[in-house]
Amino acid sequence: MTHQRPTREQMIERATGIVPLLQKYSTWSEENRRVHDEVIDAMSEVGIFRMRAPARHGGYECDTRTLADVAATLASGDASAAWVASVHWIPTWMASMFPAEVREEVFATEDVRICGTLSPTAMAAPAPGGIVVNGKWSFITGALHSQWQEIIAVLVGPEGDPMPVVALVPMSELHIVDDWHTAGLRGTGSVSTVAQDLFVPDARFLPLGVVMQGRSSRPKGVYGSIYEAPLLPVASASSVGTAVGLARAAYEAFMERVGGRKITYTDYAHQAEAPLTHLQVADAAMKIDEAGFHADRLTATVDAKSAAGADWSIQERARARADMGSAVRLALRAVDVLADASGGTSNLLDVPIQRIRRDVQAVSLHALMHPDTNAELYGRVLCGQPPNSQYV
Template identity: 25%
Template sequence: MTSPNPMLDRIRAILPDIAARADQAEKERQVPAENIRLLKQTGMHRAFQPRHYGGLEMSLPDFAQCVVALSGACGGTSWAFSLLCTHSHQLAMFSKQLQDEVWGQNPDATASSSIAPFGRTEEVEGGILFSGEMGWSSGCDHADWAIVGFNRFDANGEKVYCFAVVPRQDYTIRDDWYAMGMRGSGSKTLILDKVFVPEHRIQAAKGMMEGQSAGFGLYPDSQIFYTPYRPYFASGFAAISLGVAERMLEAFKEKTRNRVRAYTGASVGMATPALMRLAESTHQVGAARAFLEKTWEDHRVHGVAKQYPTAETLTAWRTNQAYAVKMCIEAVDRLFSVAGASAWFDGNELQRLFRDSHMTGAHAYTDYDVCSQILGRSIMGMEPDPTMI
C-alpha cells in the first residue's frame, strides 16, 4: 500500500540516529553534519523547492508532520533544517534569474536567513551595497545562500522593508550562538561588509505578501506558490513546539514511571497528582495538534483552489499557530515542574525539552502577546497596528 506521506516514513527511519546526536548538537551549538547528510538523503530539503528545479512542492500538512516527528528527536536540528526547507518557498518568490543562480548549478542548495531589517545599505548603480551584523541565522553553517533584511526608500521617500539574497562567499559567520534553548540550531551571526547585491536578488516584503513579487505566477500549476511567503516561512515553529511537547509526554512517562521520593521511598510517578498533570497535558497537546492540523489543512485547501488568502485568513493562520505554541509550552511546563530535581541535570532529556519548548514561543511570529493583539484588532474590524508585523 502506498504511504500517504512517504517523506514522513523516510524521516521516521532516521529518527533514532538524529536523537542519538541530540547531546552532540547541543555541545557543538549547531546541527551535526551527519544529521544534515541523513536529512538531505530523504530529500526533505526540497520540500518547497519548485518542481522546475527538481523540487517536491509538498503540501504544508505533509511537511509539517515531518517537522513534528523530527522535533521529538532533536529540537535544534528540526529548527534549523525546517528553516532551510521553508526558505526555498521564499526564494521561489524572487526573480527567475535569482532562482537560476541558486538552483541552476546546485539543485540541493539551501538558504539560511536573518530577515529583521537591520542591514545598512548604500544605493549604487544596479543594486545596493549591503553591510551589517545579521543575527539569529539558524542553520547557517549548512547553507549555500542567505536571505537578509533591510529597509530602503522608494521614489516617494517611503520606507520599504526588503530582502536581499547573498551567496555564501559574500559573508562570514560569527560563532556566537550561546543560547539557553535550541542550542543545536546554530543560529549564528552573518557578517557582511559592503557586499554588492544586484536588483534581481532583491524583493520587497510587501510584494511577497500581496502576490506582487517577481516570482509570483512563475509556476501556475503549483499548489504551494499561489500564496504569501510568510505562512510557509513560519510554518515550522508551531510544528516544532508540538513535536517537543509530544516527546515531553513520552519522556515524562518513561522517566517518572518508577520514580520514588528520595527520603520516603514513596511512589511519585504513579501517584494521583502526577497522573492528573499527565492527563491534562495530554489533552492540551492533543488539542494543539488538532488545531494545527486544521490550520495546515486550510493552507492546503487554499493552494488547491488557488485562492489567495485574505488578510483575515492570514491573521487566523498566524495567531492559530501562536496559540497552539502557547498550549504546548503550558503542557510542557506542567510536567517539568513536577519532574524532580534530577530533571535539571544537563544530561536529562526533560530539561532540554523544557528549554527548547520555551524557545518556540520566543520568535516574533509566535509571540502570543503580539498575536492576541493582532487577532483582537482583526475581530473588532480595526486597522492593523503597523508596529506589529
C-alpha cells in the same frame, strides 16, 4: 533534474528513520552549538531540504501539513535539527519569488540550503546595476550549513520613501559572527551574519511587500499553488511542527520514567500511583491534543486556500498566526506540567525533558512564534482594528 514526490506518509517514515541519529548527536549539537554534519547529511539524503523546493528544480513541493508532521517527527529526536529544517523551508519558498535567472542559479545546487530572516536590520543604497548593503542580521538559523542567505535591508534612495527589500546573497559574501550562546535551541547554530559594502545585482532583490504577499512576477503555473500564497500564513504553517513535536516528545519521555520512579518523601512507591500524577498526565495530554488541533487547522487552511487559489482576508491571515501562537502556548504549558512533575533527577543533563523544556521555551520566544504577540494581533483584527504589523 526531477525527483519523484514522496507521499506525506513516506516523508514521515523517512524522518522517523533518522530520529536515532538525531538522538545520538543531540548532546554533541547542544555542546557545540550547531547541528552535527552527519545529521545535516542524513536530512539531506532523505529529502528534508527538498520539501519546500519547487518540483521544477528537483524539489517535492510538499504541502504544509507534511512539513508540520515531518518537523514534529524530527523534534522527537532533536529540536535543533527540526528547527533548522523548518527555518530552511521558509527562505526556500521565498526564493521562488525571484526572476527565472536567479531561481535557476540558486536551485542549481541540489538540496540547496537557504537561511534567512524577516528583520530589516541592514541598510541599502542604490548603485549602478544593483544596490550596496551594509548591516548585520542575528538569529540566522542554519547559516553554518547554508549556501545562500535571504537578507532584508531598508533601501534608501535619493528620491522616494525608504523601502524594505529582500535579497538573495551567497554565504561566501557574508561574514559569520559566532555569537550563539543560549539556553535553548543551542544546537541550531543561529549565529549572526554581516554584510560590508555588499553589492547585490538588480535581479537578486525585490520589494519585501511583493514577497510578503506572494506576488511574484513569474507566470502563474510555473510552480505549484503553494507558491502563490501570502508569506506569513505559509511561514506559520511551516514553523509550527517543532513545538508540537517537542510537547509529544516530553510526554513520551515522562511516560518512560513514571513507572520506575517514586515520589520522594511520600508513601508512593511509584509515581504512576499518585492521583496528582493522573491529573498532570491528563492535563498535559489534553494540551498536546489542543496544540495539535491548532496546528492541523493552520496547515489545513493554508493547503486548502493555496490549492483553490483563493484570496486571504486579513482575519484569515491573523488567525493563521493566532493558530501558530496557540499551538506554541499549549505545547509550552504541556511541557511545563510534565517537567514540573519529573522530579529532581530530571535536572540531570542526560534526562531529555530538561532540554525539551529549554528548547520549547526558546521556540515560544521567537518573534513570529510568540503566543501573546499573535493573540493580540488576532484580537485587534477581530475588534475591527487594523493590524499593527506588516507581518500578517
